Amino acid sequence: MVGHESPPEPRRRPRQARAQRTVEAIVEAGARVFAERGYAGSTTNHIALRAGVSVGSLYEYFPNKDAILAEVADRHVQRMIGPVIELLDTAEPAPEGLPDWLDRFVERMLAVHLESPELHRLLLEEAPHHPAIDACVLQMETSLAHRVRTLFERDAGVSLRDPDTAAHLVVQTVEALTHRFAHHGIHELSPQAFVAEVTRLLAGYLERSRRGA
Amino acid sequence: MVGHESPPEPRRRPRQARAQRTVEAIVEAGARVFAERGYAGSTTNHIALRAGVSVGSLYEYFPNKDAILAEVADRHVQRMIGPVIELLDTAEPAPEGLPDWLDRFVERMLAVHLESPELHRLLLEEAPHHPAIDACVLQMETSLAHRVRTLFERDAGVSLRDPDTAAHLVVQTVEALTHRFAHHGIHELSPQAFVAEVTRLLAGYLERSRRGA
Amino acid sequence: MVGHESPPEPRRRPRQARAQRTVEAIVEAGARVFAERGYAGSTTNHIALRAGVSVGSLYEYFPNKDAILAEVADRHVQRMIGPVIELLDTAEPAPEGLPDWLDRFVERMLAVHLESPELHRLLLEEAPHHPAIDACVLQMETSLAHRVRTLFERDAGVSLRDPDTAAHLVVQTVEALTHRFAHHGIHELSPQAFVAEVTRLLAGYLERSRRGA
Amino acid sequence: MVGHESPPEPRRRPRQARAQRTVEAIVEAGARVFAERGYAGSTTNHIALRAGVSVGSLYEYFPNKDAILAEVADRHVQRMIGPVIELLDTAEPAPEGLPDWLDRFVERMLAVHLESPELHRLLLEEAPHHPAIDACVLQMETSLAHRVRTLFERDAGVSLRDPDTAAHLVVQTVEALTHRFAHHGIHELSPQAFVAEVTRLLAGYLERSRRGA
DNA sequence: AATGAATGAGAGTTCATTCAT
DNA sequence: AATGAATGAACTCTCATTCAT
Numbered sequence: 001m002v003g004h005e006s007p008p009e010p011r012r013r014p015r016q017a018r019a020q021r022t023v024e025a026i027v028e029a030g031a032r033v034f035a036e037r038g039y040a041g042s043t044t045n046h047i048a049l050r051a052g053v054s055v056g057s058l059y060e061y062f063p064n065k066d067a068i069l070a071e072v073a074d075r076h077v078q079r080m081i082g083p084v085i086e087l088l089d090t091a092e093p094a095p096e097g098l099p100d101w102l103d104r105f106v107e108r109m110l111a112v113h114l115e116s117p118e119l120h121r122l123l124l125e126e127a128p129h130h131p132a133i134d135a136c137v138l139q140m141e142t143s144l145a146h147r148v149r150t151l152f153e154r155d156a157g158v159s160l161r162d163p164d165t166a167a168h169l170v171v172q173t174v175e176a177l178t179h180r181f182a183h184h185g186i187h188e189l190s191p192q193a194f195v196a197e198v199t200r201l202l203a204g205y206l207e208r209s210r211r212g213a
Numbered sequence: 214m215v216g217h218e219s220p221p222e223p224r225r226r227p228r229q230a231r232a233q234r235t236v237e238a239i240v241e242a243g244a245r246v247f248a249e250r251g252y253a254g255s256t257t258n259h260i261a262l263r264a265g266v267s268v269g270s271l272y273e274y275f276p277n278k279d280a281i282l283a284e285v286a287d288r289h290v291q292r293m294i295g296p297v298i299e300l301l302d303t304a305e306p307a308p309e310g311l312p313d314w315l316d317r318f319v320e321r322m323l324a325v326h327l328e329s330p331e332l333h334r335l336l337l338e339e340a341p342h343h344p345a346i347d348a349c350v351l352q353m354e355t356s357l358a359h360r361v362r363t364l365f366e367r368d369a370g371v372s373l374r375d376p377d378t379a380a381h382l383v384v385q386t387v388e389a390l391t392h393r394f395a396h397h398g399i400h401e402l403s404p405q406a407f408v409a410e411v412t413r414l415l416a417g418y419l420e421r422s423r424r425g426a
Numbered sequence: 427m428v429g430h431e432s433p434p435e436p437r438r439r440p441r442q443a444r445a446q447r448t449v450e451a452i453v454e455a456g457a458r459v460f461a462e463r464g465y466a467g468s469t470t471n472h473i474a475l476r477a478g479v480s481v482g483s484l485y486e487y488f489p490n491k492d493a494i495l496a497e498v499a500d501r502h503v504q505r506m507i508g509p510v511i512e513l514l515d516t517a518e519p520a521p522e523g524l525p526d527w528l529d530r531f532v533e534r535m536l537a538v539h540l541e542s543p544e545l546h547r548l549l550l551e552e553a554p555h556h557p558a559i560d561a562c563v564l565q566m567e568t569s570l571a572h573r574v575r576t577l578f579e580r581d582a583g584v585s586l587r588d589p590d591t592a593a594h595l596v597v598q599t600v601e602a603l604t605h606r607f608a609h610h611g612i613h614e615l616s617p618q619a620f621v622a623e624v625t626r627l628l629a630g631y632l633e634r635s636r637r638g639a
Numbered sequence: 640m641v642g643h644e645s646p647p648e649p650r651r652r653p654r655q656a657r658a659q660r661t662v663e664a665i666v667e668a669g670a671r672v673f674a675e676r677g678y679a680g681s682t683t684n685h686i687a688l689r690a691g692v693s694v695g696s697l698y699e700y701f702p703n704k705d706a707i708l709a710e711v712a713d714r715h716v717q718r719m720i721g722p723v724i725e726l727l728d729t730a731e732p733a734p735e736g737l738p739d740w741l742d743r744f745v746e747r748m749l750a751v752h753l754e755s756p757e758l759h760r761l762l763l764e765e766a767p768h769h770p771a772i773d774a775c776v777l778q779m780e781t782s783l784a785h786r787v788r789t790l791f792e793r794d795a796g797v798s799l800r801d802p803d804t805a806a807h808l809v810v811q812t813v814e815a816l817t818h819r820f821a822h823h824g825i826h827e828l829s830p831q832a833f834v835a836e837v838t839r840l841l842a843g844y845l846e847r848s849r850r851g852a
Numbered sequence: 853a854a855t856g857a858a859t860g861a862g863a864g865t866t867c868a869t870t871c872a873t
Numbered sequence: 874a875a876t877g878a879a880t881g882a883a884c885t886c887t888c889a890t891t892c893a894t
Contacts, residue, residue, distance in 0.1 A: 019874080040253055043867055054876045055869080065868065125338055138397070165410055168399045169390065173414070176389030177382065184351070186381050197378060201386070204417030225857085231894090232857060257885065267859045272886060438878085444873090445878060466679055470864060480880045485865065550764075564823070591836060594825050595816065599840070602815030603808065610777070612807045623804055627812070630843030658853080682888055693855045694890080704889065 023061050025051040027075060030068040035118040039069065070133065073123050077136045080112050080120075081144065088147040098155065098206065103199045105148075109174050110195060113182035121183060145171045152206075160209045170202055225273050236274050238264040240288065243281040248331035252282065283346065286336045290349045293325050293333070294356065301360040311368060311419065316412045318361075322387050323408060326395035334396060358384045365419075373422045383415055438486050449487050451477040453501065456494040461544035465495065496559065499549045503562045506538050506546070507569065514573040524581060524632065529625045531574075535600050536621060539608035547609060571597045578632075586635045596628055662700050664690040666714060669707040674757040678708065678765055712762050712772045716779050719751050719759075727786040737794065737845065742838045744787075748813050749834060752821035760822060784810045791845075799848045809841055 029051035033042045044065050048058045062068050087108050091101050113120060123133060149167035152160055160166045181194050189197075225232070242264035246255045257278050261271045275281050300321050304314050326333060336346060362380035365373055373379045394407050402410075438445070455477035459468045470491050474484045488494050513534050517527050539546060549559060575593035578586055586592045607620050615623075668690035672681045683704050687697040701707050726747050730740050752759060762772060788806035791799055799805045820833050828836075 022874090044869080045867075048877095056871085056876050057874075059869070060874075162410075165399060165402055165406075169410060169414060172390060172393055173386055176393075177385060180385055180389075186378060189378055193378075197375075197382060200421055201382060201414070201418040204419075204421035205414040206417075208413055208417035229857070229894090235857080256883080258883095268886080269859050269888080270857075273857075276886095278885075442873090442878070448878080469862085471862095481865080482867080482880050483878075486878070489865095491864070588836075591825060591828055591832075595836060595840060598816060598819055599812055602819075603811060606811055606815070612804060615804055619804075623801075623808060626847055627808060627840070627844040630845075630847040631840040632843075634839055634843035661853090683890080684888075687856095695855050695892085696853075698890070699853075 019061070022051075022053055022057055025053060026058055026061060026068065027071050029053075030072045031076065031116075031119055034069065034072060034122055035116065039122065044068075070136075072119075073133045073136050076116070076119055076123060077140050080115075081140050083112060084108050084144060085147060088144070088151060091151055099199055099203045101151070102202050102206075103195060106174055106178065106195045106198045106202075110178045110182065110191060113178045117182055120179075124179065141168070141171055141175065160206070162209075166206070166209055170205070173202070174198065224276055232274075235264075235266055235270055238266055239271055239274065239281065240284050242266075243285045244289065244329075244332055247282065247285060247335050248329065252335065257281075285332070286346045286349050289329070289332055289336060290353050293328075294353050296325060297321050297357060298360065301357070301364060304364055312412055312416045314364070315415050315419075316408060319387055319391065319408045319411045319415075323391045323395065323404060326391045330395050333392070337392065354381070354384055354388070373419070375422075379419070379422055383418070386415065387411065437489050445487075448477075448479055448483055451479055452484055452487065452494065453497050455479075456498045457502065457542075457545055460495065460498060460548050461542065465548060470494075498545070499559045499562050502542070502545055502549060503566050506541075507566050509538060510534055510570060511573065514570070514577060517577055525625055525629045527577070528628050528632075529621060532600055532604065532621045532624045532628075536604045536608065536617060539604045543608050546605070550605065567594075567597055567601065586632070588635075592632070592635055596631070599628070600624065658700070661690075661692055661696055664692060665697055665700060665707065666710050669711045670715065670755075670758055673708065673711060673761055674755065678761060683707075709772065709775075711758075712775050715755070715758055715762060716775045719754075720779050720783060722751060723747050723783060724786065727783070727790060730790055738838055738842045740790070741841050741845075742834060745813055745817065745834045745837045745841075749817045749821065749830060752817045756821055759818075763818065780807070780810055780814065799845070801848075805845070805848055809844070812841070813837065 026047060029047045030042075033046050033050055036042075037046070042065075044058055045055055047068065048055045051058070058068075062071070084105070087101075087104060091104075124137065145164075145167040148170055149163050152163045152167060177198055181189075181191075186194065239260060242260050243255075246260050246263050249255075250259070255278075257271055258268055260281060261268045264271070271281075275284070297318070300314075300317060304317075337350065358377075358380040361383055362376050365376045365380060390411055394402075394404075399407065452473060455473045456468075459473050459476050462468075463472070468491075470484055471481055473494060474481045477484070484494075488497070510531070513527075513530060517530075550563065571590075571593040574596055575589050578589045578593060603624055607615075607617075612620065665686060668686045668688075669681075672685050672689055675681075676685070681704075683697055684694055686707060687694045690697070697707075701710070723744070726740075726743060730743075763776065784803075784806040787809055788802050791802045791806060816837055820828075820830075825833065
């Protein structure tokens with residue numbers, strides 16, 4: 001009769017799993033509520049309600065409202081740069097193909113910006129500049145810049161005088177322009193034309209910046 | 214008083230010199246307090262206190278907190294673009310001098326961003342996207358882009374395929390990069406080097422974009 | 427939060443016994459505070475304090491000050507007309523007894539007015555004419571008039587030309603006179619004498635109004 | 640050359656006349672503003688503005704908001720009872736004509752209530768029970784009751800047991816019923832029918848109350 | 853005598869957070 | 874672990890009143 005009365009599953013698991021689900025629900029609810037109502041307009045009660053959880057539970061897992069924002073921001077940024085990093089990491093060494101992958105880079109950045117624009121805008125523009133968010137964004141940029149620089153260096157055709165600066169400028173420019181375009185557009189410019197134009201902008205820069213030039 | 218809901222009284226226009234001084238003090242205090250504490254962290258009482266004025270006086274001239282922000286934003290933007298517009302309007306027609314005035318343009322934009330960076334950051338990044346601010350910023354950009362385009366067209370050496378788009382991209386890029394640089398810098402890059410690099414970025418683009426190219 | 431203006435959240439319905447007690451305390455405190463200080467002189471903080479509850483709790487259950495007044499009014503009216511309606515509903519059919527039940531009717535109305543005269547005065551005279559209160563009062567009157575009319579019709583001795591109008595006049599007259607008497611009296615007139623006099627007034631009217639007359 | 644340089648008009652007159660006009664303007668503006676926006680909804684600034692006067696001037700002549708209300712109330716009551724008193728004072732001694740002048744009394748009271756109902760309602764129902772208003776109303780009632788009593792006594796046909804009480808009841812009843820009717824009506828009852836009905840009500844009472852009865 | 857800018861106590865209301873259940 | 878009732882400091886905004894001009 002030993003080991004008979006208790007199911008083989010560990011006892012603590014369900015609790016932890018439940019807790020995990022609760023946290024998950026809160027973060028997701030947070031993302032939606034923040035996106036819909038802005039930071040100041042969102043209350044912890046809204047979020048708890050949307051998560052199907054009581055405020056008490058919310059405070060069981062997050063010390064305050066900002067902590068929810070930080071988590072939401074972190075996840076959002078991770079989800080955003082994932083595809084971009086993947087692209088950068090799998091880029092073929094192709095000297096003459098520079099414009100080609102620039103094109104693909106810009107294209108993917110734009111795609112990523114168009115995905116959940118409200119949340120994105122919130123995090124980058126409206127949210128009080130919480131250290132956590134600032135850190136997130138800087139880290140994202142550094143991470144991308146680092147990979148872009150690696151590509152520059154690996155690519156024989158692009159041997160720049162100051163590859164690090166170039167990489168940062170490129171990343172910042174693409175980030176800023178796609179962000180802007182995703183939100184306000186530029187006249188009637190189509191996304192394709194926009195991507196082409198930004199690619200041209202960067203290609204010109206990189207050619208000019210070659211060490212030999 | 215339920216169901217009586219009289220419309221919010223129109224605010225007083227300052228007529229006497231004393232009133233004018235009060236308004237001035239409120240706007241200036243608003244700029245400072247907003248810059249120091251952020252939008253949400255600033256209260257109308259803070260602003261009134263800093264202005265050396267009672268809350269009542271504040272509400273005599275501004276219907277609510279947002280209205281103060283709008284006024285602060287408007288003045289800030291006017292003060293910011295003034296020098297840049299002046300530069301653009303007095304630029305000499307100089308085909309071969311393109312890099313030269315690009316350089317001066319970037320330089321002045323950076324100077325302008327370094328002036329009251331906290332306030333600037335507030336208005337562009339943190340403030341809830343108040344229509345008034347959005348309008349301000351878009352108008353500023355349009356205004357600059359228009360002048361830049363005029364310069365492009367007047368300058369024989371830069372006959373672009375799509376001068377309008379190019380002008381917008383240039384303005385947005387400069388705005389974004391200088392803004393960013395003013396706030397976070399890029400490693401140890403000096404302001405001079407930064408300006409030179411951005412100039413190179415834009416010059417490459419414009420050369421590439423020539424109609425003949 | 428400009429232009430976000432979320433609709434006022436629907437208030438919580440008390441579910442737990444504790445919450446029910448809180449609501450009860452607020453309504454009772456409201457009745458007292460309103461009666462003592464008048465509507466304008468009463469603040470939500472006064473009421474909360476008197477109820478032994480925080481303002482926050484008050485707003486948990488009532489969207490605003492008026493809502494408290496409405497609830498207080500409703501309860502007061504219900505409590506007031508209860509005894510009167512009971513009297514009317516149990517009146518014996520007694521043709522020659524008309525003066526008798528008129529007497530009892532006036533007597534009970536006076537009793538009811540003497541009960542919590544301050545609150546009563548507030549609701550009928552001072553309170554901003556909130557729809558809820560108006561409705562309450564009209565409904566009360568209609569309700570009483572309807573029953574009075576039924577009594578008239580049932581009573582063979584009182585077959586009026588226009589029983590509906592008569593019923594309304596009777597109810598309004600009794601209401602107005604007892605209300606007045608309860609608050610200011612008439613010289614040194616004793617309550618008994620007052621009741622007798624009003625009964626005489628009405629009896630005269632009803633006799634005169636008989637169809638045959 | 641004596642008495643030559645100064646015009647014969649007294650110097651102070653213009654100032655007083657102007658002041659008188661100012662007071663007049665304020666009281667009239669007060670009446671309108673109170674009637675339109677209710678007591679709480681009216682501000683001294685509203686009243687001053689409407690009167691074409693500065694707040695400062697308003698406080699030159701009235702110590703506070705209540706004082707304006709009191710004056711407005713007083714004038715209103717005077718204007719109201721004027722015609723009624725005139726009627727009572729010129730009534731012919733006419734024993735058999737009792738119903739006749741009751742009819743005219745009720746009719747004139749109704750007319751008077753229909754004149755500026757908003758202001759009237761404000762003063763009797765909404766305004767905080769300011770002593771001044773209470774006094775006004777009581778005085779009005781006393782004044783009318785006194786005259787009615789005189790009529791009763793003069794009129795041989797109506798020799799009541801307690802003429803004073805009867806007079807008060809009559810006045811109060813007419814006041815209450817016409818007030819009510821002017822504001823809410825009774826079903827579809829026409830004003831004529833209403834007057835007739837109230838007359839009947841009172842006539843019945845007075846007949847019953849004769850000493851001999 | 854008149855102006856109207858300035859005052860500031862105090863109103864109603866919100867919401868992040870706590871804690872008894 | 875979870876609930877949700879309770880908290881209360883803090884906010885925005887009003888308006889009767891004062892007083893320098």
